[in-house]
Amino acid sequence: MKVVKIIVLATTMVSGVNAAVTLTGAGATFPYPLYSKMFSVYHQKYGIKINYQAIGSGGGIRQLIAKTVNFGASDAYVDDKGLKKFPAPIVHIPMVAGAVVISYNLPGNPKLKLTPDVIADIFLGKIKKWNNSRIRAINPDIKLPDMAIVVVHRSDGSGTTFIFSDYLSKVSNEWKEKVGRGKSLNWPTGLGAKGNPGVAGLIKQIPGAIGYVELIYALNNNMPYAVVQNKSGNFIEPSIKSVSLAADIKLPDDMRVSLTNTEASYGYPISGFTWILVYKDLKDGGLNEEKAKELVKLLWWMTHEGQKYSEPLHYAPLSPKARKKAEAIIKSITYEGKHLWK
Amino acid sequence: MKSDSIFKAMLYTGGVIVALLVVFSFISLFRASWLSIRQFGLKFILSPVWNPVSEKFGALPFITGTLATSILALFISLPFSISIALLVGVYLPDGFLKNSLSYATDLLAGIPSIIYGFWGLFSLVPLMRKMEIKIGILPYGVGILTASIVLAIMIIPYTSSISREVISMVPEDIKEAGFALGATTREVIFKIILPYARSGIFAGILLAFGRAFGETMAVTMVIGNSNFMPKNIFSPANTMASVIANEFTEATKDIHLSSLIQIGLWLFIFTFLINLLGNIVVNKFRVESRK
Numbered sequence: 001m002k003v004v005k006i007i008v009l010a011t012t013m014v015s016g017v018n019a020a021v022t023l024t025g026a027g028a029t030f031p032y033p034l035y036s037k038m039f040s041v042y043h044q045k046y047g048i049k050i051n052y053q054a055i056g057s058g059g060g061i062r063q064l065i066a067k068t069v070n071f072g073a074s075d076a077y078v079d080d081k082g083l084k085k086f087p088a089p090i091v092h093i094p095m096v097a098g099a100v101v102i103s104y105n106l107p108g109n110p111k112l113k114l115t116p117d118v119i120a121d122i123f124l125g126k127i128k129k130w131n132n133s134r135i136r137a138i139n140p141d142i143k144l145p146d147m148a149i150v151v152v153h154r155s156d157g158s159g160t161t162f163i164f165s166d167y168l169s170k171v172s173n174e175w176k177e178k179v180g181r182g183k184s185l186n187w188p189t190g191l192g193a194k195g196n197p198g199v200a201g202l203i204k205q206i207p208g209a210i211g212y213v214e215l216i217y218a219l220n221n222n223m224p225y226a227v228v229q230n231k232s233g234n235f236i237e238p239s240i241k242s243v244s245l246a247a248d249i250k251l252p253d254d255m256r257v258s259l260t261n262t263e264a265s266y267g268y269p270i271s272g273f274t275w276i277l278v279y280k281d282l283k284d285g286g287l288n289e290e291k292a293k294e295l296v297k298l299l300w301w302m303t304h305e306g307q308k309y310s311e312p313l314h315y316a317p318l319s320p321k322a323r324k325k326a327e328a329i330i331k332s333i334t335y336e337g338k339h340l341w342k
Numbered sequence: 343m344k345s346d347s348i349f350k351a352m353l354y355t356g357g358v359i360v361a362l363l364v365v366f367s368f369i370s371l372f373r374a375s376w377l378s379i380r381q382f383g384l385k386f387i388l389s390p391v392w393n394p395v396s397e398k399f400g401a402l403p404f405i406t407g408t409l410a411t412s413i414l415a416l417f418i419s420l421p422f423s424i425s426i427a428l429l430v431g432v433y434l435p436d437g438f439l440k441n442s443l444s445y446a447t448d449l450l451a452g453i454p455s456i457i458y459g460f461w462g463l464f465s466l467v468p469l470m471r472k473m474e475i476k477i478g479i480l481p482y483g484v485g486i487l488t489a490s491i492v493l494a495i496m497i498i499p500y501t502s503s504i505s506r507e508v509i510s511m512v513p514e515d516i517k518e519a520g521f522a523l524g525a526t527t528r529e530v531i532f533k534i535i536l537p538y539a540r541s542g543i544f545a546g547i548l549l550a551f552g553r554a555f556g557e558t559m560a561v562t563m564v565i566g567n568s569n570f571m572p573k574n575i576f577s578p579a580n581t582m583a584s585v586i587a588n589e590f591t592e593a594t595k596d597i598h599l600s601s602l603i604q605i606g607l608w609l610f611i612f613t614f615l616i617n618l619l620g621n622i623v624v625n626k627f628r629v630e631s632r633k
Contacts, residue, residue, distance in 0.1 A: 183394070206471070
């Protein structure tokens with residue numbers, strides 16, 4: 001027994017001296033390009049290695065419950081029912097915001113304007129033709145063809161679908177009752193394709209198609225996307241700026257908030273945060289104190305210095321209000337009741 | 343003597359481990375889907391509604407989609423795979439053409455399914471769309487027929503190479519006896535070779551069917567992934583394997599996960615039944631041909 005203890009002690013001491021702390025995380029694929037950039041910079045700067053597996057939000061949450069990772073990452077916040085599955089309280093720390101844009105394939109790809117009720121009825125399968133009078137009424141300058149609308153949606157469960165359906169549930173009662181919001185849905189109409197590339201592929205191929213993809217994906221691939229009317233009645237072009245602006249609202253302290261259809265007058269209405277999830281007391285997450293300290297340092301860095309890597313990769317950085325809330329949450333993280341960030 | 347018994351023990355261990363793997367995967371599939379089995383019972387395979395939001399799960403559209411694509415694929419592939427098998431096994435003399443033809447068919451089996459998927463999506467789908475516009479239906483391009491064509495190409499090597507082997511195993515003397523009686527090559531094929539080789543050909547067909555049944559990636563890319571009951575062979579649909587692949591990673595609710603695993607359980611059961619049926623039929627033919 002004694003020998004084992006000595007060996008354990010010796011190895012921990014050795015690893016402590018080498019500062020070979022490795023943090024592990026798993027979850028969302030949407031922020032993966034940004035996280036891998038941030039983690040590689042962080043590794044060069046502070047020598048802390050972070051091993052992040054982009055296995056999807058659901059998988060990240062399951063692994064955090066099982067305590068097989070130090071942090072999870074998710075595009076949708078964990079609802080109250082879901083929180084009960086964790087063995088101890090967790091916190092959500094917002095990292096960046098993203099947006100979902102509506103892309104289409106029309107002759108000449110004009111800049112379409114869309115209103116919430118029209119978007120809902122298209123995806124409900126009620127508006128079936130592009131030259132429908134309601135679409136024409138919003139776009140008087142565009143000559144819309146007599147062409148069938150083919151709805152394209154994600155076939156795989158995804159945070160993108162969650163944000164989009166969350167938006168539709170807010171703007172349309174019929175959508176809320178018939179379909180609802182979730183990462184996978186029982187779609188009333190249309191074709192499913194896997195991932196952003198799958199949806200984009202079908203939209204590009206099928207004349208008359210309409211679908212939704214992440215803003216970053218549309219920007220990187222030069223896809224046309226619609227200008228959407230927000231809650232204040234303004235038509236907003238999706239961009240990093242208008243997404244950041246969508247978060248310029250009164251935010252709850254736990255930051256479990258949806259950014260769809262917000263009050264912000266110049267915010268793009270189909271936006272959402274992506275979060276990193278950790279146990280509130282990191283001892284509960286099975287971390288040792290050294291790892292816990294490093295994890296909190298990393299979270300602080302990601303929400304501050306690390307934010308500068310978001311815009312070049314087309315993610316919207318945290319708004320000042322959102323960052324304030326994130327700071328408070330990071331400061332509330334403890335280890336055996338002791339606060340870790342001073 | 344001793345090394346012999348060690349060798350024997352090794353063989354036993356290997357065999358038993360594989361058999362246990364099958365048993366254990368069945369048990370763990372069953373256990374993980376228990377939640378969904380208890381909640382939905384038999385309605386799971388009879389209900390056409392799959393709604394992750396309201397947590398109602400019925401797998402009928404996926405079962406239909408899987409059966410429709412695999413059976414259709416089998417019918418499309420059969421004329422080609424049997425032709426290749428007969429061409430290589432009976433008509434062509436040994437040499438370059440024979441070798442390259444059988445080599446090329448076998449190579450089809452080695453292409454990763456994602457490649458078939460992309461080929462389907464970028465080459466076959468536009469063609470199908472053109473055809474659909476011509477016959478005046480909604481030009482999705484993707485759907486059951488498209489998926490079946492892709493699947494058919496993928497399974498040709500399975501049927502053809504096994505058929506080729508059994509056809510070449512037909513004893514020369516009975517073939518020559520046929521020719522000696524004045525039969526044409528076509529007559530020898532239909533009256534002697536095919537009846538003699540049919541249990542083997544059937545085994546090849548079943549193997550191909552099993553392959554089509556479980557194929558995931560290539561089908562997902564061209565079937566349209568819509569969770570309704572398909573109306574006709576041009577309808578977009580979904581298969582059991584592809585709905586698992588699509589929804590598993592982000593299934594956070596227990597009942598959703600359990601229902602996806604139950605689909606896996608049914609895939610397991612169906613595959614088992616196909617193999618069982620295959621064995622019965624193969625045995626029956628074997629008995630018949632011995633008579």
